[in-house]
Amino acid sequence: MTEITINTDVLVVGATSIGLKVAEEVKNLDYNVEVLKSPQDLKGLKGFAGDFTATLDSGEKKFGAIVTATDFITKPLFESYNLSPNDKIISQSDFEKLTESDSLNGTKSVVFLAGFGQEGNPLVMKRVFKSVLDLCELEDVNPYVFVNNLKVASKGLERLYKEGRDKGAIYFKLLEKPEISEDGSKLVYMDQVMRSEMELYPDLVVVEEEYVPCIDNTNLACDLNIKIAKDGLLQMDNVHRFPVDTARKGIFVAGTARRLMNEDDIATDSKVVALKIKEFLGNGTIEVPQNVAVIDGDKCAICLTCYRCCPHGAIYWQQDEAVVSALDCQACGNCASECPQDAIQLEDYKDSSINSEIEKCFADEKAPVVAFCCQNSAYEALSMASEFDFEIPESFKPIKVPCAGKVDADYILKAFSKGAAGVAVLACHPGNCKSEHGNTYAKWRVEDIKSKLEVIGVDKERVLFSTVASNMASALYGTVKDFVNKVK
Amino acid sequence: MNELKKVMVIGGGIAGLTTAYELSLFGVHVDLIEKSCFLGGHAIGYSCKAAEECVQCGACSVEDMLKKVVEQDNIDVHLSTEITSVQNGKTHKVTLSKSELSEDDKESALLRGFSINNKPLNVIINKETCGSIPEGSVDYSELGFEGEIEVDAVVLATGFSAFDASIKSQLSYKEFDNVINGLELEQIKRETGKLLRPSDGKQAKKIAFIQCVGSRDERLGNLWCSQVCCSYALKTARSLKYKDQELDVTVFYMDIQNTGRDFPVFYEKCKDDIKFLRTIPADIYPAENDDLLIRYMVEEDGNPANETYDLVALSVGIMPGDDNEKISKLLGTGLDSDGFITNGGAGTDQEGVFVTGTATGPANISTVIAQSDQAACEVLKYLGVS
Ligand SMILES: Cc1cc2nc3c(=O)[nH]c(=O)nc-3n(C[C@H](O)[C@H](O)[C@H](O)COP(=O)(O)OP(=O)(O)OC[C@H]3O[C@@H](n4cnc5c(N)ncnc54)[C@H](O)[C@@H]3O)c2cc1C
Ligand code: SF4
Ligand code: SF4
Ligand code: SF4
Ligand code: SF4
Secondary structure: OEEEEOOOOEEEEOOOHHHHHHHHHHHHOOOOEEEEOOHHHOOEEEEEOOEEEEEEOOEEEEEOEEEEOOOEEEEEOOHHHOOOOOOOEEEHHHHHHHHHOOOOOOOOEEEEEEOOOOOOOHHHHHHHHHHHHHHHHOOOOEEEEEEOOOOOOOOOHHHHHHHHHHOOOEEEEOOOOOEEOOOOOOEEEEEOOOOEEEEEOOOEEEEOEEEEEOOOHHHHHHHHOOOOOOOOOOOOOOHHHOOOEOOOOOEEEOHHHOOOOOHHHHHHHHHHHHHHHHHHHOOOEEEEOOOOEEEOOOOOOOOOHHHHHOOOOOEEEEOOEEEEOOOOOOOOOHHHHHOOOOOEEEHHHOHHHHHHHHHHOOOOOOOOEEEEEEOOOHHHHHHHHHHOOOOOOOOEEEEEEOOHHHOOHHHHHHHHHOOOOEEEEEEOOOOOOOOOOHHHHHHHHHHHHHHHHHHOOOOHHHEEEEEOOOOOHHHHHHHHHHHHHHHO | OOOOOEEEEEOOOHHHHHHHHHHHHOOOEEEEEOOOOOOOOHHHHOOOOOOOOOOOOOHHHHHHHHHHHHOOOOEEEEOOEEEEEEEEOOOEEEEEEEOOOOHHHHHOOEEEOOOOOOOOOEEEOOOOOOOOOOOOOEEHHHOOOOEEEEEOEEEEOOOEEEOOHHHOHHHOEOOEOOEEEHHHHHHHHHHHOOOEOOOOOOEOOEEEEEEEEOOOEOOOOEOOOOOOHHHHHHHHHHHHHHHOOOOEEEEEOOOOOOOOOOHHHHHHHHHHHEEEEOOOOOEEEEOHHHOEEEEEEOOOOOOEEEEEEOEEEEEEOEEEOOOHHHHHHHHOOOEOOOOOEOOEOOEOOOOOEEEOHHHHOOOOHHHHHHHHHHHHHHHHHHHOOO
């Protein structure tokens, strides 16, 4: 093992509630921290874990780790209710300002609307509950809440809800939003107890707000060379990233940059990030892993394929050849199976050793079923199935791979050329791949091979792509049994 | 070099596993105390809930974490062990002794863990009735630790108890074979990959989920939402439906809670696959073929209705752990009015004692993992480990 020295300064992107808390925690660990006020202050990022170079207004600066700490913004949902704001129709935020400044005098009845403009969440709900309680403090005010699903899945909310009701607030739980006149002076709704249409004439209508991820997330993801999730957040919704990881080493995602959360969760997250940073940066020396991808510069044709397909941002350019950053490489092998020049080998899973594994499948079986099993899912499930007395057929020969994305089309063809009855590629479920898209690549390759097999007259049903979770011995057994029965 | 620090983690569910693992990465020696014969807690027995894609239920992350923990040299695992007394001071002197088996387990011949990472995987309770003994089995008499261990800090991670549905007699749990709770549902699905009826082992074709069993119940004084049961019920329902398009699923509910980041999209898919009835059933009666008749009130018109199902799953909630009271007394930590252990950001009322996971209140696996990282962070700070 070689040890190298890394930079231990930390860059926090976003002077948000979470950003400032993270900065404080990390400072307590005796690392230098720089906080950027907004993601826009980051003009570019190069380099790798332990050795990032960020372009800032003040010039270039080195960091060992980066923390993204963007926030949500709130947007009132007037439109979803076909309303426009006026002095009788206001947003939740504006209502909170009114309460704070004691400006509700004379208001007799207040209607809150929540859960019809959006599904909602406990954060939105809590604000309504709190506002209701504030109103209950005033004399002669009647709060009415029209709500679809009460989002109470957070500490203390059910109690807060009950408190408001005990103090006289009236809740209408409806599946459809009430009819509201344009000026907000009249509401028509279906009463669940009376089972008839009722009318209400409020003095004030308070409209819910939705939380929208920071719009700068898109550019930030691009600068950091990480993927942005469908919902605009900086962490893919993948359990392998829990709690604060991204696909790239040394880049963390904190608090509201990864999901909507309350202040308690934000405080928790700041500690989590601190822990992970401490784990990564340590005392500034780090062991370089040996079992990583290695590129043969002589073979490399500089086609950029590996750079594009590496899920962990571990490949860079140096003097006309692609190079792997050993600290960042997570040894998934996706690059190796995509490289058109076969220029990349993974230390622990060289082509030569996988080929000899394929040979071994034929040692005691003329027409085995060769199965490439991802070590993160199928291989685990298979070991479990054998241990738990599921009878895996003798002819089923598993070969462990680091990720289904490592399965080269050549491996599958080789197995067939030796006379395999069938070939299976068993991967993680979509959205559960440790290397983001290894399972998707594997699936594409299998589909591609199916069409090629048809051309040479091999039944395409003899190749299988299937997904499974590591803990599902029973599911894996079902898949294996069905496939072996079909091809044998 | 830091002087070697020792921490005791009590409870080997995902909370305890995560805390123990994180601490071990910093060279801390961990004694992990688990009352049952196996590590992993409730969640090690859960089933994958993926349909066309992973739904982030977190069950496989527990598997992952268990594997990491058993591979770690500086974690000593003590199974079938619980604490009997504690002397708090600058250090904590904890007396441990072998724990009792649960009533159900006492009757068994052989207990088996849920995961191959459970070491041992098989525990022999009664050699005589055991029949064939799997290789590598350990006799129950060999488990358990008796004695005192002195540590620099203690982390409580004793988890929750699932609501005992037999308390609500109208639901007829334990009376009829085909009324099962969420944990049993997980287990059946995990072991067989399908949903088989306990009464006859036939695949269920028409099932009902009843939400909020034990939670959000004023009469029981349980004024909290368990936060996980909408999620596990809907995800399980969809994953079953994905495999069997013919399956008929109804969910009786009060409010549907968000199940994850993609909830709005997920909920729309659920609405295509599942019938949602916003009402909590009044009674469950037996019907022909071990089926069950559910009587409920129709929300729209207030009229009573009856419907027959061949399996009913009760979405039981997260209740304070059975040992919370005892353990909070032993360790000198507080209990909140609901019976969960009070925590102020992983710390407790007692110096050097920390708490994480569902011991402090309802939470799902991913939240528990974050809480446990936080606890590890606080413990390291307290111990001055750098
Ligand atoms: C039916 C059901 C389905 C669920 N499905 C999901 C899901 O799909 N996804 C999700 O995220 N969450 C789910 N949850 C929630 C999930 O179970 C919890 O988040 C998780 O198990 C909490 O972990 P824990 O470590 O805090 O507690 P536990 O899992 O309860 O672990 C506590 C451990 O401590 C041990 N222990 C207890 N007392 C003592 C003692 N005195 N001494 C020593 N050891 C002790 C116990 O034996 C146990 O091993 C579900 C919950 C239920 C009820
Ligand atoms: S994919 Fe292969 S040939 Fe292309 S740049 Fe990478 S190493 Fe070179
Ligand atoms: S093995 Fe995986 S992580 Fe490493 S360089 Fe190749 S694609 Fe990237
Ligand atoms: S659904 Fe749950 S168990 Fe299945 S792969 Fe996703 S997180 Fe893992
Ligand atoms: S999560 Fe759903 S089922 Fe569970 S207590 Fe909350 S509302 Fe009820």
